[in-house]
Amino acid sequence: MKRASASLLPSITLEGSGPIYLQLAEWFRRAIAEGRLRPGQRVPSTRALADELGVSRLPVLGAYEQLHAEGYLESFTGAGTCVAAAIPHEGPATPRRRPARTPSASATPAPRRVAARVAAMAPPPQTWLESQGAFRMGVPALDHFPHGVWSRLLSRHARDIGTGALVYGDAMGHLPLREAIAEYLATVRAVHADAGQILITSGAQHGLQICAHALLDPGDRAWVEEPGYPGAHQALAAVDAVPVLVPVDADGLDVAAGLRRALTARLAYVTPSHHFPLGATMSAARRIELLQWATRTGGWIVEDDYDSEYRYGSKPVAALQGLDADARVIYVGTFSKVMFPALRLGYLVVPKDLLPTFRAVRDALDTCSPMLPQRVLHDFIREGHFARHIRRMRVLYAARRAATQAAIQRYLPDVLQVVGAAAGMQLTALLPPEIDDVALSQRAAQVGVSVRPLSPCYRGEARRGGLILGYGGVDERAIEEGVRRLRRCM
Template structure:
């Protein structure tokens, strides 16, 4: 067993000017030396008295550091012999470079194939790097009724009930689900009761739960082409095989989907406001889709992400309301209609699937946070939500109109404007000679956060374009932003 002489020089240094206490500096210095294997198992340590002399500090912080290291198992004390590095610690050091392991060698870092499909720590795309003109999914948060919201948060925070502080239902806070069910039945024509609603942290978690319950590895899933990349990522990470199905003015081409993969396990659709092109799934296509799901035993994942905002007519009723065979999982969120950081969404489940979803949810994160559900309950039942929606529809209609007029005035026939009837974004389709990624990258350097259309395709993009959000940009600033965008194009 190796033993250092009693008078060994200290391997650490202390800085009296540091805000870190002296005992902590000594403790961290020795712990780091042991972890890095500069001190090995069984090596003898200097006495606290001699170490204090060497470091020129009081013996008290040395004693405190040694006591902590003894308690954590880095040191061991031997009666009559002194203090030693614990003999139970491994003697071998870590691999010389753990970041570049060789397959089959010690220290190999094994990761799941599911995570590999998303790529290696990709940075944010340039068009996602800021807040301002044309940023996608950016609501007018400055118009939110914060005074009302703050009073409701304070009300539930000052005198919380027991149910807000203890473990909750995997489905979510019951009063909130009852208020939400009433809203969905009247405003979205969704067939549901509170017992069928599960509260989630957003549409991404709803898709993750759905994938865990409904899909197996390599299960084929219809995906709108072009479509929502976030859904593609979640379902692909779950091991599903994406089947791109083209969309047109009537939404998803169900006949093309059947031709490509009639036995798909599920279909992901945005029927009320197709993302990103903005179309609405026609009545004939809706019935055709439901008929296919019933005949094939497939599931339909209906993402109703911003259907509350429709400008030329009343909101389109949910596909789920037409479902007579319980094949549709309806997904909604408050991220667009209130604010994204709220992180509250919901799913309406077929009654026979509720037990399975509850069991999977319990295994994932037990239950959703309760406080904001209680606040939202009051926000819904006291009429604040309805008033806010009315105000936002008028505001976004104005901003939409200004953006369309500005695009036509500045760019004319260069762009074809799509999807102006609803939502918080539209598409400016470009002639095929344009490279929309390059345009979006250049625009980002000018502080314009236009998203290219081509990344929304699973296969080769058939047309370039820019997805322009208008929810978070004041109408007075839109014309100048379009003029700057014209220069970039």
Template sequence: MTRKIATKRPRRASSPVGAAAAVVLDPASSAPLHRQVYEAVRGAIFAGRLRPGSKLPSTRALAAHLCLSRNTVLGAYAQLLAEGYLRGRIGSGTYVADALPERLLLARRGLAPQPAPSPGGADLSRRGALVAGAASPFRRAAAPLGAAGWAFQVGVPAFDAFPAIAWGRLMSRRWDRSWRALLPLHEPQGYAPLRRAIADYLVTARGVRCTPDQVVVVSGAQQAISLAAEVLLDPGDAVWVEDPGYTAARSALLAAGATPVPVPVDGEGLDVAAAGRLSASARLAVVTPSHQFPLGVTMSLGRRLALLDWARSSRGWVFEDDYDSEFRYAGRPLAALQGLSPDARVIYAGTFSKVLSPSLRLGYLVVPEALVDAFVAAKALADVSSPSLEQAILAEFMAEGHFARHVRRMRVLYERRQAALVAAAERELSGLLEVGPAPAGMHLLGWLPAGRADGAAAESAAASGVRCVALSELRVRSAGRGALLLGYAAVPEDEIAEGVRRLRTALR
């Protein structure tokens, strides 16, 4: 009699198709795409959605599933393989490791993870306490998309109109051609061809007086203001800031130990005369003269000249945040404050977050020649340099004319979306919210009836799946009628209509 030998049936791994479905990216994240893929795969492993031994999809298949370039997924897989989360089998594919690194580490040490201490209980330095206390604008987790999509998130560009094909082609070409040169490259001041492209653009489109040697590439507008505070301010120095104004700029100043002095904003922009009365010894003024955030007014020529005269006579500095000047729908874009005088004591800042995507983490400063070395040194100490590959791609994107074409397309698209928001508000929000057109920008102000609290209105809107910012959140000393900031740039027209309907329900 032949004896049957029982064999253990091998464990069946999840299919690569199912594994791809377990990798979910967060469209609201500002992290680079390769990092998002890395975190998504790693999170799926620890959540149990990808079990030990599971086969992952190929890099090409996962890239197609997520609508990303294959190089992005290759970078994420390489990091996961290096850290031991994945293992590769020649000729077979990539699999989740049977033993995860954290489990091995905890088993060896016999320890469980300890919760991080709260800032209040930690032994922080005075500077550390300032930083911890000033970080409140960044503590909020990105909210998931509501029922009305991106309605009405402020400061978010049209992700659905991102030039993905042109960007992907440039990324692939650049990587194939020069990855060996780009990987070890780190230039604290920024990739030279990108600085040339930025200078050419600013001279032509914004009337900025600069050469490529004055351009410093930074990781967005937030790093720009942080570097300016580090280079130009001592602890306790007074800084004029707009009220209402950009909260994160005030936070960066507080973290640097400076003393923000809220200055009222009227129809002509920051009130320079009032600023002098509030603090005659200010060292820096932080302004958004072309399109004041959040009120949308333009600083008058008289105020601009008065601000430059103040900086010259007091040996102070002006930080000009030109955050969304590309999007002006009536007439030509206004010339920058920096370009009004050849000896202007102005630090000019711009960003690609509003034009392309915040996940690029690329912006720029234009600084006077005498300050270039100091700003480059501060940048080098902060993070050595901004990512070389993204800078190289953006340089070619600008040099080949894609950037200018994209800006022109976005002006048309945003003007159309603004008109759709105004029309929907007229139909649905009469007596609840007063929303009128604006000549520039990516958001509108919706004014509430007198006496209505905008904070409560914003909370009601959030409960209905609509995200907006209460104007009172951006005020320090100033007061006045309540309003909601309604961002429209990222919202397709059908979602605008749905968002307005939900906003009507919330405000009623």
């Protein structure tokens, strides 16, 4: 540790690591910012300081040069080097940095002020994430992903990238990819849209954020499903919108309850193909009621179709967007489940008259999506790998879903009541009221089982306890073992 104390200078202590000239410059910056060195105050000559510190003059010269360049020091012929007179001075201030030594518990500083809405944006405690084991939600069968094909396409584009992929792209996304998505949606989801209406996003959550910014002002009310997807609440909180909790039953969102609670809400967020988290499919009658509400009141419907590619035992349910004659639905899709979540690509289908609004919001939020993955995904779809992968995964997930249901039937028949298993890569099982699902998920995490509790998906008072089991990324042996371990936690 090097120390020097010039007569009128606070003692200089260099105890960090790294080049001495950087440590010295950092010491001066901090001393000036904290008011320990005042504007106009003389600092020692480089020779004197080097002598006092017992170092060569070179690092001191280097530090002073840097501080001159940054405007902390200035020199006058005959007067030596001083702290720049232009630095504002308010007397010695409390250091802004935490003291090097750990403060005692009583000295813990109060949290500093941040935006109030952040509290509402925080997700519920995610205890289940403490385990990487069986039933982690939202994880596809990554070991069955055609990595070879993906990396071949990726290196083809990386090798031959061209300058077009290196500049700012269109806020709406890569047009050939948008064309491929529009065709796919028309065929598979009965969505009516041309490529011009597709906006590429960084996943469904980003799509929800864009919708909230484009459609809601602070204080606007929005229907959200109860229980529902916490990410929808996060998107509303980001724009200071007010969620109106609308219950969900076996037919999906209870539209009549929504009408009673907030007839003039600006927006309704729904997962009609596969309700998150209870798994209901919205009935035709409810779909029509919802569309009629939107037409009558000028409300918007955000349709989150996050995982409906996988549907078991019945044909895929057509998207709500395809029924909408009044262009009131914004359709949200994602590649997180059908490809992999880290790809961070999804899309919105935007009504034509809203395109300038959505383009402006997307541009303001994050400009555009990265070009390279969009190009690779486009080829992946056009060369038929995408459709093939979905077909293979549908068979695999059907088997894993059956294995999960069978294991529950074998080991926990009287405890878990499966409710939402018609689609997707996860199922929900209700627990008897006396079992605390959050505590159970914590115990499960300790034995390597990752189950998400149902009750935090409720925001109101009446909560059902249950577990959400993601089976997409778990093989059948691990499913059996996972349910056995879960039984031990009961």
